[in-house]
Amino acid sequence: MKKKGTPPTVSEVARAANVGTTTVSRVINGGERVSPKTLAHVQRVIDAMGYRPNQAARVLKGHRTKTIGLVIPSIADPFFSSCAEAAQAVAQANDSLLIVTASHNDPHSELENLNILISHRVDGLIVAPANSQSEGLRELLKSLSLPVIAVDRPVADALVPSVVSDNFKGARFGTQHLIEHGYKRIVCLTGESTLFTIHERMRGYRAAMESAGRAATLNTSVKDYRSAEYAIQSMLSGPNPPDALFTLKNSTTIYAFEVLQKLNVSIPKTIALLGFDDFELASTVRPSISVIQQPVEEIGRVAAELLFEQLLGIRSVTTQSKVKRARLVTLETRLIQRNSCGCSPSN
Amino acid sequence: MKKKGTPPTVSEVARAANVGTTTVSRVINGGERVSPKTLAHVQRVIDAMGYRPNQAARVLKGHRTKTIGLVIPSIADPFFSSCAEAAQAVAQANDSLLIVTASHNDPHSELENLNILISHRVDGLIVAPANSQSEGLRELLKSLSLPVIAVDRPVADALVPSVVSDNFKGARFGTQHLIEHGYKRIVCLTGESTLFTIHERMRGYRAAMESAGRAATLNTSVKDYRSAEYAIQSMLSGPNPPDALFTLKNSTTIYAFEVLQKLNVSIPKTIALLGFDDFELASTVRPSISVIQQPVEEIGRVAAELLFEQLLGIRSVTTQSKVKRARLVTLETRLIQRNSCGCSPSN
DNA sequence: AGCTGATTGGAAATCGTTTACTTGGTTTTG
DNA sequence: CAAAACCAAGTAAACGATTTCCAATCAGCT
Structure with a gap:
């Protein structure tokens, strides 16, 4: 366990283990095409040095950032925090992180947040648009090359798929x-x-x-x-x-x-x-x-699932049409009968 | 406004604007040492192409990721979502993003989340430890070279500064x-x-x-x-x-x-x-x-502020001692008098 | 022994941005 | 009028991981 200082790099690990950087890289990514004993050895060195691959470098090589963005009016709002929780769970299941920002229902702040997230190269976005009609938002979405899902409120003209309750x-x-x-x-x-x-x-x-x-x-x-x-x-x-x-x-x-x-x-x-x-x-x-x-958590869950579906299956035309078919997912609400409207259940 | 495809790069912008990459870079970062007219021109080209700098590349060059991580038991919990909201606000004020993950109070999941966040090279971390004593957590924190603040529950031995209510x-x-x-x-x-x-x-x-x-x-x-x-x-x-x-x-x-x-x-x-x-x-x-x-939001706010304070002032010894002094920030609670304990206020 | 072929390891190019170092041209000044 | 100082703008080398290609090793054959 190394103390402080700059984080170790592949080549440092490689040198310490007396192997090439390729070998180290292969060990990190599943250990294919590496002999069992070198694998074990390199893995030991990695652990000893506390090495952790630098995501930035990985991303630069054209990989996913394993990161999705969520733009909601407020994080503290129970509705949206439940949404966020569900979305985060799906993200985690897909080996990704969730970045959350609050727009406070201000279209300007929303746009700014989106731009920052895009600059960070998130793989996809979930947005609860402050305003369905916002021209700024619509323009941004049109110019975008990454999947976006709207929640709670659809974007005008179904520019992006939406998940809302009915x-x-x-x-x-x-x-x-x-x-x-x-x-x-x-x-x-x-x-x-x-x-x-x-x-x-x-x-x-x-x-x-x-x-x-x-x-x-x-x-x-x-x-x-x-x-x-x-x-x-x-x-x-x-x-x-x-x-x-x-x-x-x-x-x-x-x-x-x-x-x-x-x-x-x-x-x-x-x-x-x-x-x-x-x-x-x-x-x-x-x-x-x-x-x-x-169905609060369901909204967040379905939105995230839709997003990853789109993220993983950009290749096939079949998928594209499937996505096109589901431009608007409407989830059912249900009546919870309690005691305030003359239709009491048991108690 | 470009349509779809791969995002434009500095060199593409440079070529389109008939300037060098350096100039473009300078324009992006405040426009120092660039003549007003080239600045305007390059800026126009940037807008036209919808260019946004690739954070990953920037990070690779040794810059902040402008990203902090928050590990809490649950996002949907009102206490922690308020914390998160406050922390996000501070992050935004410091030009950073907040990545939220849920540990569900499981030390193992917590460690995993932390490792992933570290791998993503977050600039700093805020954690509500699932278990103050957890050896895994303590070991990780000791080997870490980035600022960490604990909230709600301190880590044993004040290994990292903590912000809690009294x-x-x-x-x-x-x-x-x-x-x-x-x-x-x-x-x-x-x-x-x-x-x-x-x-x-x-x-x-x-x-x-x-x-x-x-x-x-x-x-x-x-x-x-x-x-x-x-x-x-x-x-x-x-x-x-x-x-x-x-x-x-x-x-x-x-x-x-x-x-x-x-x-x-x-x-x-x-x-x-x-x-x-x-x-x-x-x-x-x-x-x-x-x-x-x-003081729910205050906890999140103070924690984030402490984090950025540490993040921005690693240079001066004064700051270090200041941080050392404040290993445990204890925020006052207050009594909200309502009607359930015989000490009613006005109504 | 020598050849084949599979298997493992390495060198180097690449991703997009920043930045130290140059270059060429203009202005100021002794 | 020449030299020094200055400014805008460009060139190329990093950053750290992946990945393509190529080289080396070794086992198993004939």
Whole structure:
């Protein structure tokens, strides 16, 4: 075990072992075409010197960097960190590393991050685009020669394959579920948002209401506790108050829940609550909150798998068409029935 | 904007711009010693060709990889993902990328991850050691020539600088707080754990109880809802039931909360609850749960800052001694008073 | 013994960038 | 007016691993 200083190189190892660099290289890469005893000897020297091949040199010779990039709005966000965890696992299974950067939903920062990652010669990229329409992003993607997968939000025109959960169907199903359980006045709440996901969910809500012959009521002004309080209070004191709330994102769900608790409105007796997207403690609060759950880790996993599939099979035309076929992977959501919408399971 | 194919190189750019490679290189790196008009011209060509320098080649010439590695138990864990987010931000500010890997608290996997990162020639490492004592880790660290910072859990003998929150003081303070507010029988609950953090917290609880002349009661068997139910129920039906619970980790806090709710035990009237470590919805449940909060992002931030400090200032002896002085950075926790332990703030 | 053929090991080119050293041309100055 | 100083820009040699080709060795044959 060597102490400090500059890391040893192949030739140093070769000299120490009294062999050529070729032999050392072969030992490193599986030991083909090397006699068992030299192999053992060289391996011993390698271990003794604490030698580790320099990836940069390897990459320079035209090899993979064994590195993929992930650009997400925030690392701390539970949704994206679960995604990242799953993607990292797949990367590891494919002998690769995952580099994570946060765009904070800023298209400019996103572009910068992507450029840096490309400069580092990552083998592929997974991106949750800050903005599906962003011209900068689209231009970059067009000029790119490496595989890219979008997650959570597709890029306009399916420029790259995307993996998303079925926000539309999920929201429609959730709304239908409320309708079927007899709720008469179902109001949809969310923070004002231009995000693709929220947009799809609103569409799903509207579709379900429409096909049931109901009037859709959407309130997109719930940004914080205050606005939630205002919105809910005025609805309750107004004419024709809602008997069910469908909240389209976690923060909105939480605000609504808090407000209802504070106002001593009984859930689900007076008002039912159904949230889109699950969060750790939706099951812990009393009453526990029913939600439409997204297959979070699956999104990250499938995206990474798709990426490596593309990475490993660039040769065959068959693969290309296969990839072309799957420009948009839509993963199913499911309803987690808890106690907040009058459709209690066992407990 | 070039279409696809292999990425352009310096010499290609040089040829296209009718200059030497040196000039191109100079333009890339700030444009010193290049006339304004050639600079502009070369820059134009670079943009036109979509040229991006190959980091691998740059690294090979002995430069930083502008890359740091982070090895944590889990990426999806809120604590560590916040850490990661903060570390990434610092990395970005230092023009570097963050590579994240998950060890799942397995020392073997941890070692493997570290080796891979080292092979990729990361400039430095941040690790949350799976096991402070691990011989493999200690040996690796000793043989290493790059800066490493430990987070959350120090490495034995302060082999590398560590950034941790003050688990001992936090737990002692929390316990003292409960004592001061008149709770007579304060029981400490946690999952059985050999983790450094939990150990420190137990030590803190014991210290506080001891110096108050109380008998410490620790139950380390709360691993899931079932075991929590059993533990709490038997304590409640036994002689001398507790009037306060101090839970040492989030999962334990949640289980205890759920069980108390289920048993219709009033919080904090019958039993008070204080948790160690904060989580998003501790403030949302009713009653909201008071906790000892760790400076989560600060840990990640300080660790990364320390790393870059070491990375940038290897020259001066002053800096070395400064680093030596700060082998263990202990960050203060604070008590977040909510409604679960009889010491309610305003609401 | 000498030849064949398989097997193992080595020398050298290569990847794309940086950088020490030159070159040629201009400007300043004694 | 010549010499010194200066500046932009180019040439070529690294960096460390892979890889192609070639050389050497040795066993097994005839």
